[in-house]
Amino acid sequence: MYERVVGATLTYMEHVPPPAEELALLDRELVQLDARRVQLLNRRTWLLTVLQQQAAPLPPFPRHPPSPPAWHYPAPLRPGGPGRAAAPRSAQNVLLSLGGLLLIIAAIAFTLVSWGAMGIGGRSAVLAAVTVGALAAPAVLLKRGLSSTAESLAAPALVLTVLDAYALHAVAAPGTDGLAFAAVAAAVLATGWAAYGTALGKLRLPLPAAAVAGQFPLLLGAWAAEASALGFGWALLVTAAADTAVVLWGKGLGVRVTAGLCAVVTGVLALLVGLVMSVSADGALSAVRPGVLLLVGAAVALFGAWRARREFALVAGCLAGLAAMAAVGGVLRTAVPEHWAVVAYLVCAVVLMAVLRTQVSRPAGQGVLAGAAVVVAGSVLVALPPAAAVLLGPLSLLTDVWSGAPDRIREAMGMSVPWSGMAASPVVLAVVAGVLFAAHRSRPVGVPGAPVAAGAGWRGGAAAGALCLGWGALLVLPAALDAGYVLAVAAQVVLVAGLLLVAVHGLSGAPLTSLSAVAATALVCAPAGAAAVGVLSLASEAATYTVFGVLLGLFAGAAVRARVTAVRAVFACVAVLCAIMVASAVGTSLGLAVHEGAPVLLVVTAVTVLLGFRLRGPVSPAVELSGAFGALLALAMAVPSPPFLALVLALCGVLAAATAVRPERRQVAGYLSAVLFMAAMWVRLVASGVTVPEAYTLPVTVPALVVGVLRLRRDPAASSWTAFGPGLAATLVPSLFAAWVDTEWLRPLLLGVAALVITLLGARFRLQALLLLGGGVLALVTLHELAPYVVQVAGALPRWLPPALAGVLLLVVGATYEHRLRDARRLRDALGRMR
Structure with a gap:
């Protein structure tokens, strides 16, 4: 159709x-x-009927429809068919498993408990007969097609053979060595189970059981012979080699998986034994013997990796590479001082990477290279603590500034660093940096057909790592050599200059999203190096001015030369921070107290305000925020002295007002300047011991309010906060603080009346500033006046009443939550509509 x-x-x-x-x-x-x-x-309809009545005979299909295609309609599920065999099959397996488990328990109980009740002949005859019958039963059952039953009886049969071995030792050879007998018994059982499983190929249990039993003969034999640790290692390694052979040439997935797991366990244990002995060897000859064990283990792992699947080949190849490097590096380690041992292993890894760099088409070769990469990464981790000590050690100078420049660089490091073990750190970092640089310059080697972007990404990462580690090596080198203080400081400044040059050159004209890895690394390392050398320069006054002055010039020049906006902003911020440090040093050099040096810092803030006028670009906010950070430091320094704090607040207000001249900064800077001026006035009044602040604030408030009225007449859309906020706050806030500490009634009364009038005026003329300021002050004054009475009432009430009232209040608020939320929204909207 x-x-x-x-x-x-x-x-x-x-x-x-x-x-x-x-x-x-x-x-x-x-x-x-x-x-x-x-x-x-x-x-x-017919199919639904079949599904609902599967146990009943199939009803005839009405009207003889045409037969559907064989691929379209499944055959009806009849009673006893394949569709109903799953549940009985599962039940059958459970019953068979339980039966086999019970037989095993019974056999063990008979052997261990009831053995002594029979004579030697009877005991041997019963156990042998049961064992023979248990081993023969699966063969008969397999011929009749009862594979599940045969599989369930195979497990008790194998356990019975173990009990036979135990009985044979207990009765026929009680005087023999138990470990030696167990080793021979394990070998016999492994061979017998393997033959039994091969003869009855349909059974899945005997061959994996034989693989497990094969793990014990050599190990138990070494134990019986009281072998050394190296002997145990060889026993484990030979066992792992046998397991590898089973994995490669064995038949059946179960036996190969079991042998593979056993090979991993025994092989890793053998390699660990060789590694421990190699590391603890005190001479070249004593390191050769475990080295041979490690090399043979590497050969076994590599042979298995060469024929295994990709994921297993990678792991086995990695183990082979690690074992080979441990063997050779363990011998080389004995020829160098103790702290240079990491270099010996690193050299082995580098040589191995150089040899196999072009032989990574197979997964095994890639695994070996991965092992070499693990050794390289481990050596870098060992070399990083000295680098961290060089970066963080000078922080102790923050508590002892300008105590005098030491002769050697190590004297400036306050941290207890094991300098004797530090000599290898720069060598390791330099070698790894060279390896990464060589990888960056070489042609990418990988899987054919791999995307070019992936190779480019690897080369960029290698170059970035080379730059970072090379910088670390040069940073640690003066401390490792215990160079002079001046030379070490100069070297670190030169490193910062080089990093800035790389960053500026690599980022010229490139958007931030396409930063090269090298330039991005230099962009991060340069400020870190500047911070380290800056703290190191605090040991002497001359070094502080020289270092921070040079850093200021370097970062300012980098900010000018950079073409990426974000990079220019970073460099400009660091330059401003360096200028703040120079200004702080000037105050200390002039002999000023901490609070007296606070105004000196504002010179840097003033310069950033002027630069904001000059730059007028995306970098301007970063520069101005850095200058604002200097102003915050100045305020923190002036806190101990209220007069200087008032001065610094006023100067900050002047700078904020200057910033508000720019239209794009007017809204934020204008409010900030008003707040700073009022805060300066309040602090000045407190510092002068004024008890009647209204005498000083009202002459400011009245003309300010007149100016606000004129402003609203010229610009009806202006905000009431701009027009009346500063003038009202100038009097209300100081008067509020004075009223809270005043024990008389006159000031709170007058302030409350004035706040009430202001609140009513704000509500009448819809002025938000008057309404909120007046209402807030009125509420606080009222709270202050009613507080004593509230305390008295609370003391007279029962203790259970306040929690009860609070609970009732919460219930009421919760019950009317939505209504209260709508009221709050209406209030917010009403306030928002005010000026």
């Missing part, structure tokens, strides 16, 4: 018939579609 519909459609597309003929054609096709729909519905 589908072909008819398609044919009709094609005919219609090729030739448009007359309307009457087209209508008849459509009617015929609709009738055929309805008939097909009825057939499908009948088939669906």
